[in-house]
Amino acid sequence: MNNKPAESTEHPLLEVRNIVKEFPGVRALDGVRLRLNTGEVCALLGENGAGKSTLVKILTGVYQQTAGEILMDGRPLSLHSAQEAWSAGITAIHQETIMFGELSVAENIFMGHHLTGRFGMVDWKTMYARTEELLSRLGIEDFASNTPLKELSVAQRHLVEVAKALSHDTRILIMDEPTASLSQKEVDELFVIVRKLRDEGKAILFISHRFNDIFAISDNFVVFRDGAFAGEGVLKETSEDELVRMMAGRRVEHAHHDRSTVSEESMLQVDQLNHATEFKDISFTLRRGEILGFYGLVGSGRSELMHAIFGLTKPVSGEMHLEGDPFSPETPEDAIIRGLAYVPEDRQHCGAILNMSIRDNITLPSLTSITGGLKLNKGKENEFARRYASKLKVKAHSLQQLVGTLSGGNQQKVVIGKWLGAEPKVIILDEPTKGIDVGAKAMVHNFINELVESDLSVIIVSSELPEVMGLTDRIVVMREGLTRATLPTADTTQEDIVALAMGLK
Amino acid sequence: MSAPTSLLRSREGQLIFFTAIFYFAVGIASPSFLSLQTLDAIITDSAILMIMASAQMMVILTRGIDLTVAANIALSGMVGALIGMHWPNTPLTAIIGASVLTGLSLGLLNAVFIALFGIPSIVVSLGAMTIYRGMIFVLSSGQWVNAQEMPVSFTVFPLDRLVGLSNLALIGIIISILAVLAMRYTRFGRELYAIGGNPEATDYVGINTRARLFTVYTLTGGLAGLCGYLWVARFAIAYTEIALGFELLTVAACVIGGVGIAGGTGTVLGAVLGALFLSMLQNALPVMGISPFWQLAVSGLAILAAVIVNSRGQRQKGMQILRVAH
Numbered sequence: 046m047n048n049k050p051a052e053s054t055e056h057p058l059l060e061v062r063n064i065v066k067e068f069p070g071v072r073a074l075d076g077v078r079l080r081l082n083t084g085e086v087c088a089l090l091g092e093n094g095a096g097k098s099t100l101v102k103i104l105t106g107v108y109q110q111t112a113g114e115i116l117m118d119g120r121p122l123s124l125h126s127a128q129e130a131w132s133a134g135i136t137a138i139h140q141e142t143i144m145f146g147e148l149s150v151a152e153n154i155f156m157g158h159h160l161t162g163r164f165g166m167v168d169w170k171t172m173y174a175r176t177e178e179l180l181s182r183l184g185i186e187d188f189a190s191n192t193p194l195k196e197l198s199v200a201q202r203h204l205v206e207v208a209k210a211l212s213h214d215t216r217i218l219i220m221d222e223p224t225a226s227l228s229q230k231e232v233d234e235l236f237v238i239v240r241k242l243r244d245e246g247k248a249i250l251f252i253s254h255r256f257n258d259i260f261a262i263s264d265n266f267v268v269f270r271d272g273a274f275a276g277e278g279v280l281k282e283t284s285e286d287e288l289v290r291m292m293a294g295r296r297v298e299h300a301h302h303d304r305s306t307v308s309e310e311s312m313l314q315v316d317q318l319n320h321a322t323e324f325k326d327i328s329f330t331l332r333r334g335e336i337l338g339f340y341g342l343v344g345s346g347r348s349e350l351m352h353a354i355f356g357l358t359k360p361v362s363g364e365m366h367l368e369g370d371p372f373s374p375e376t377p378e379d380a381i382i383r384g385l386a387y388v389p390e391d392r393q394h395c396g397a398i399l400n401m402s403i404r405d406n407i408t409l410p411s412l413t414s415i416t417g418g419l420k421l422n423k424g425k426e427n428e429f430a431r432r433y434a435s436k437l438k439v440k441a442h443s444l445q446q447l448v449g450t451l452s453g454g455n456q457q458k459v460v461i462g463k464w465l466g467a468e469p470k471v472i473i474l475d476e477p478t479k480g481i482d483v484g485a486k487a488m489v490h491n492f493i494n495e496l497v498e499s500d501l502s503v504i505i506v507s508s509e510l511p512e513v514m515g516l517t518d519r520i521v522v523m524r525e526g527l528t529r530a531t532l533p534t535a536d537t538t539q540e541d542i543v544a545l546a547m548g549l550k
Numbered sequence: 551m552s553a554p555t556s557l558l559r560s561r562e563g564q565l566i567f568f569t570a571i572f573y574f575a576v577g578i579a580s581p582s583f584l585s586l587q588t589l590d591a592i593i594t595d596s597a598i599l600m601i602m603a604s605a606q607m608m609v610i611l612t613r614g615i616d617l618t619v620a621a622n623i624a625l626s627g628m629v630g631a632l633i634g635m636h637w638p639n640t641p642l643t644a645i646i647g648a649s650v651l652t653g654l655s656l657g658l659l660n661a662v663f664i665a666l667f668g669i670p671s672i673v674v675s676l677g678a679m680t681i682y683r684g685m686i687f688v689l690s691s692g693q694w695v696n697a698q699e700m701p702v703s704f705t706v707f708p709l710d711r712l713v714g715l716s717n718l719a720l721i722g723i724i725i726s727i728l729a730v731l732a733m734r735y736t737r738f739g740r741e742l743y744a745i746g747g748n749p750e751a752t753d754y755v756g757i758n759t760r761a762r763l764f765t766v767y768t769l770t771g772g773l774a775g776l777c778g779y780l781w782v783a784r785f786a787i788a789y790t791e792i793a794l795g796f797e798l799l800t801v802a803a804c805v806i807g808g809v810g811i812a813g814g815t816g817t818v819l820g821a822v823l824g825a826l827f828l829s830m831l832q833n834a835l836p837v838m839g840i841s842p843f844w845q846l847a848v849s850g851l852a853i854l855a856a857v858i859v860n861s862r863g864q865r866q867k868g869m870q871i872l873r874v875a876h
Binding site (some may be wrong): 105106107126127128131137139143145146147148150156157158159161165166169238362 | 723731734735736737739740743747748750751753754755756757759807815
């Protein structure tokens with residue numbers, strides 16, 4: 046393993062030493078370290094749940110560490126609030142843009158440190174002027190200081206966050222997944238700004254999952270795994286494979302397994318499905334016992350298509366057939382009755398009811414069949430929930446535990462378990478492993494493989510290429526609301542799929 | 551966009567326009583309505599609602615609601631009236647001070663439960679408003695305090711005139727202006743917008759949400775205390791059921807004024823204009839010979855109409871993702 050520390054006899058600008066962060070029942074960080082020098086971009090890598098975001102929150106004063114120290118120019122630093130981190134010169138652009146949609150660009154930049162003039166009154170004039178200055182320094186022309194934030198695109202919001210960081214005279218800029226939802230053109234534009242800041246002598250901690258972006262922008266790297274330090278070094282001297290090995294602790298195999306369950310029989314057939322704005326001319330066939338993957342960039346219309354199939358929205362034209370019979374669900378209830386299940390992407394909002402117990406979540410869609418009558422039957426409910434929870438290996442101390450207190454991976458298992466209880470024929474999984482750790486991910490993958498063996502047909506919508514490649518039998522690639530290709534997974538390369546999804550092919 | 555059109559696009563502009571049309575329409579039907587006296591009466595009548603709508607606006611802005619304002623007014627007013635009755639020589643400022651202090655401490659009580667313990671404001675204030683009403687009965691033994699039992703200075707002050715306008719109207723206007731300035735030009739006010747707009751994000755910019763909410767509910771209580779004195783003195787009577795249902799009128803003024811019930815949007819000016827509109831409605835209907843029972847229905851319709859307009863304004867344009875590839 047590459048454990049070579051960055052060469053420097055002087056103090057680095059920022060040094061993080063053996064930081065431990067404990068939450069009730071969980072140790073999120075277990076002695077991580079990190080060094081950051083002026084004028085460098087350092088990439089911080091790690092799987093979901095490796096503790097990157099927790100460290101960011103500690104460095105920005107949102108959380109306080111349980112043990113360990115943070116040194117700036119060799120002097121210890123204690124950060125108890127966002128203001129303290131700012132005055133120390135540390136600012137962060139967070140993963141979800143943390144901003145106020147109803148307020149103007151200027152106010153978003155100065156929220157928490159409004160400029161005040163006479164009598165402590167907010168000095169709007171100076172704030173707008175300073176904002177215009179910051180925007181022109183970043184070369185931004187397509188929005189102004191008084192534009193309401195809600196009118197900006199995701200990429201533009203990132204630029205506002207960069208401007209916000211600059212408004213603090215920041216020395217260290219932390220960027221947590223800034224490129225995750227940007228197009229390549231927008232990423233390039235962002236990188237021009239990042240390089241400019243680096244050349245001005247700022248230190249940048251760059252957190253990303255996208256190797257292309259990491260290699261394009263970073264000088265050094267640090268890898269975390271399961272809340273612990275896993276390696277560091279100079280980026281030029283390493284390779285993608287080596288980084289992946291450090292992140293995962295083992296080489297990730299994308300081996301494709303042949304499945305014997307796929308039959309030629311059509312399970313769900315979609316013909317020329319059109320939606321007013323989100324997608325058009327969608328045709329595909331899901332075969333019995335098959336796992337069909339839907340790959341595409343964010344905004345390519347995949348989820349919207351699934352919503353239409355599940356009866357959440359109405360397509361304007363087109364036909365669907367389920368097991369050969371016409372199928373046009375008016376509501377999700379229709380779709381469920383016909384044997385469809387949909388596990389939505391946004392687990393927190395659409396999937397699980399967080400303040401209900403595991404048992405109540407799992408039995409919810411199946412209550413009628415469990416009880417039959419008016420009165421609920423606790424015993425049957427418990428038995429039913431236990432069967433599905435243990436099938437999924439949900440980690441919890443009891444079935445009464447509230448779903449909100451489980452880890453992301455376990456929440457996802459409960460959500461899937463909930464829909465299996467309803468015994469569907471077709472299950473649609475929208476980003477089934479988004480935001481869960483490597484171990485839980487493998488468990489969910491195994492489980493999906495078991496699903497098709499028990500005579501289910503599965504549609505997976507995923508933005509993770511290894512997942513699509515490793516799991517599916519065929520892949521439908523979508524871009525800008527259209528299906529670009531339907532490819533058998535075994536005869537396809539990752540490069541082909543990415544090229545199709547990005548419109549390069 | 552030119553200034554007049556942008557004014558008409560804002561809720562405040564629409565309300566001013568609509569209120570003016572309404573005013574003159576009623577005036578055509580019964581010309582006495584257009585007199586200065588009527589205008590004076592409308593402003594005086596709406597003063598208390600203007601003050602409490604401004605306060606309620608702050609609360610709603612932070613995704614809360616304070617249903618205790620009416621009970622607070624009644625209790626604080628009763629405290630003032632009882633002091634005036636038992637110790638007629640107490641200076642007026644001391645009586646007003648006692649009312650404000652009563653209101654402030656009731657607001658503080660709300661603040662402890664809502665801001666510190668994090669209990670939903672609707673639950674806390676629903677419980678508290680009943681308790682406060684009960685306390686009035688306990689304090690007064692269910693008796694009324696009449697005009698004759700109050701000191702003359704006590705009852706004269708609200709309708710006394712200093713510079714043309716009644717003191718009551720003046721206080722209402724001054725507090726409204728202060729509230730407009732506070733919400734627009736102080737960090738405190740701007741941070742309330744942030745708290746209502748995206749509460750999860752406030753930690754990241756170092757806003758102490760609890761402290762802000764604490765101030766909001768305490769301040770609302772204090773203003774209710776002041777209005778308690780004004781109400782009792784103006785109508786020269788204090789009893790248990792004073793201002794019954796008034797809390798909903800303050801919420802209505804906010805909603806009509808375009809304050810988003812989900813928090814984070816709206817202006818004090820909107821809430822104040824909403825209050826003026828409601829008061830004008832209440833003054834106009836009797837002039838037009840419409841029974842007071844219909845007044846409630848008409849007010850209700852105005853609120854519903856405002857809610858529908860609010861929700862339509864928030865609807866986003868359909869997302870367009872089928873764009874031309876570049």
